[in-house]
Amino acid sequence: MISSPGAALIRRQQFLLKCLGAYRNKSCNTSSRSIKMWSVMSGGTALEADAISVLRSITPSLHLSRHKGQAGKIAVIGGCREYTGAPYFSAISALRIGADLSHVFCTKDAGPVIKSYSPELIVHPILEESYSIRDEEKKSVSAKIIAEIDKWMERFDCIVIGPGLGRDSFLLDCVSDIMKRARQANVPMVIDGDGLFLVTNDLDLVSGYPLAVLTPNVNEYKRLVQKLLSSEVNDQDGAGQLLTLAKRIGATILRKGKADHISDGDAVHGVSVYGSPRRCGGQGDILSGSVAVFLSWARQCAVIGEVKMNPTVLACIAASVVLRKSASLAFDSKRRSTLTGDIIECLGRSLEEICPVS
Numbered sequence: 185m186i187s188s189p190g191a192a193l194i195r196r197q198q199f200l201l202k203c204l205g206a207y208r209n210k211s212c213n214t215s216s217r218s219i220k221m222w223s224v225m226s227g228g229t230a231l232e233a234d235a236i237s238v239l240r241s242i243t244p245s246l247h248l249s250r251h252k253g254q255a256g257k258i259a260v261i262g263g264c265r266e267y268t269g270a271p272y273f274s275a276i277s278a279l280r281i282g283a284d285l286s287h288v289f290c291t292k293d294a295g296p297v298i299k300s301y302s303p304e305l306i307v308h309p310i311l312e313e314s315y316s317i318r319d320e321e322k323k324s325v326s327a328k329i330i331a332e333i334d335k336w337m338e339r340f341d342c343i344v345i346g347p348g349l350g351r352d353s354f355l356l357d358c359v360s361d362i363m364k365r366a367r368q369a370n371v372p373m374v375i376d377g378d379g380l381f382l383v384t385n386d387l388d389l390v391s392g393y394p395l396a397v398l399t400p401n402v403n404e405y406k407r408l409v410q411k412l413l414s415s416e417v418n419d420q421d422g423a424g425q426l427l428t429l430a431k432r433i434g435a436t437i438l439r440k441g442k443a444d445h446i447s448d449g450d451a452v453h454g455v456s457v458y459g460s461p462r463r464c465g466g467q468g469d470i471l472s473g474s475v476a477v478f479l480s481w482a483r484q485c486a487v488i489g490e491v492k493m494n495p496t497v498l499a500c501i502a503a504s505v506v507l508r509k510s511a512s513l514a515f516d517s518k519r520r521s522t523l524t525g526d527i528i529e530c531l532g533r534s535l536e537e538i539c540p541v542s
């Protein structure tokens with residue numbers, strides 16, 4: 185059941201309206217059709233809001249005085265023998281949204297492959313799967329991996345855990361340790377793909393960590409609901425169930441689908457901007473890299489006036505809007521042949537149309 189809104193929630197709702205209203209008349213050399221999202225605060229009040237304004241409020245302007253790294257340093261932990269596309273899509277999307285540096289930590293096998301896709305990515309092929317190490321080596325190999333990641337951890341503004349990670353048990357144990365380190369260092373995490381498999385089986389990794397964002401697709405969401413709420417997905421009360429799940433976990437969830445639904449346990453927001461009917465694999469990977477960048481930006485500007493907006497929620501709204509708009513642009517020209525790479529090509533144009541570089 186959705187509980188009554190507290191004073192803080194009402195203030196937040198009023199703030200959101202004010203913040204959105206402030207931008208409504210700002211000129212924009214885009215087609216500027218209003219991009220709509222809806223929000224349901226805990227009291228059940230629906231409000232139509234302008235997601236363009238959320239994007240504009242968190243996207244930093246570009247100045248000649250800014251140095252490399254200030255627009256975001258992102259790391260993706262993922263990429264194994266089977267999957268090299270997913271971490272690439274996530275990491276390159278982070279750069280296309282506007283991050284300055286994008287790293288990938290992947291297995292030794294995946295490293296050369298991912299490097300060959302792009303010279304823009306900084307690729308660390310340091311992870312290992314069980315098949316490549318003997319049992320007696322596991323402890324020392326694991327310690328070496330953690331030591332290597334530790335050298336970098338505090339430099340990252342956000343890490344994405346899971347695109348194309350695979351399910352190897354040794355690898356997942358190492359990634360659990362990496363997540364614990366990230367949490368200790370207060371580094372935000374976006375958990376997707378096989379990272380969600382890990383978290384579903386060990387909730388403590390993200391439980392009560394407000395800087396964690398979970399981005400489940402249909403299957404991943406179903407597994408979370410079954411495990412944590414001991415029930416089936418309830419689409420009659422989808423918003424209520426998402427709210428309960430987010431509250432139970434103590435983190436933000438972006439439930440992907442025909443409309444994207446976002447909750448941090450206080451409110452549920454929906455983004456239903458028209459996207460594309462093409463369902464080629466990899467679109468969730470674009471989303472994870474994009475959320476990471478917007479989260480690093482939103483954390484820098486989420487305190488406006490007296491009210492603090494949850495940066496994880498703002499980041500999810502922004503990423504969802506830009507991905508869907510990009511998918512729509514790509515589909516306009518590529519139609520049935522639209523691939524994930526085509527959507528990534530449109531990320532810059534989508535964001536530019538909403539937040540033009542002055």
Ligand SMILES: NC(=O)C1=CN([C@@H]2O[C@H](COP(=O)(O)OP(=O)(O)OC[C@H]3O[C@@H](n4cnc5c(N)ncnc54)[C@H](OP(=O)(O)O)[C@@H]3O)[C@@H](O)[C@H]2O)[C@@H](O)CC1
Nearest residue numbers: 267268269270346347348349350377378402403465466469
């Ligand atoms: N190029 C690459 O390297 C990419 C690699 N990736 C990486 O792959 C790993 C596994 O991730 P995943 O998403 O493939 O696994 P999962 O969620 O179990 O789905 C598998 C099956 O579930 C079904 N299904 C899906 N949606 C559904 C729906 N709406 N409604 C109903 N059913 C639905 C559908 O089953 P089918 O229709 O074939 O029976 C689908 O085939 C992970 O590491 C990820 O990051 C991807 O990022 C893609 C690009």
Ligand SMILES: Nc1ncnc2c1ncn2[C@@H]1O[C@H](COP(=O)(O)OP(=O)(O)OP(=O)(O)O)[C@@H](O)[C@H]1O
Nearest residue numbers: 401402440441442444459465466467468469471508
């Ligand atoms: N039925 C749909 N209609 C319109 N857009 C959708 C639909 N399903 C998903 N999307 C869009 O695609 C994005 C990715 O969702 P999807 O369910 O494909 O993730 P995923 O399965 O994790 O993708 P990936 O193949 O990268 O693993 C969502 O954020 C949403 O914007």
Ligand SMILES: [Mg+2]
Nearest residue numbers: 377401468469
């Ligand atoms: Mg996925």
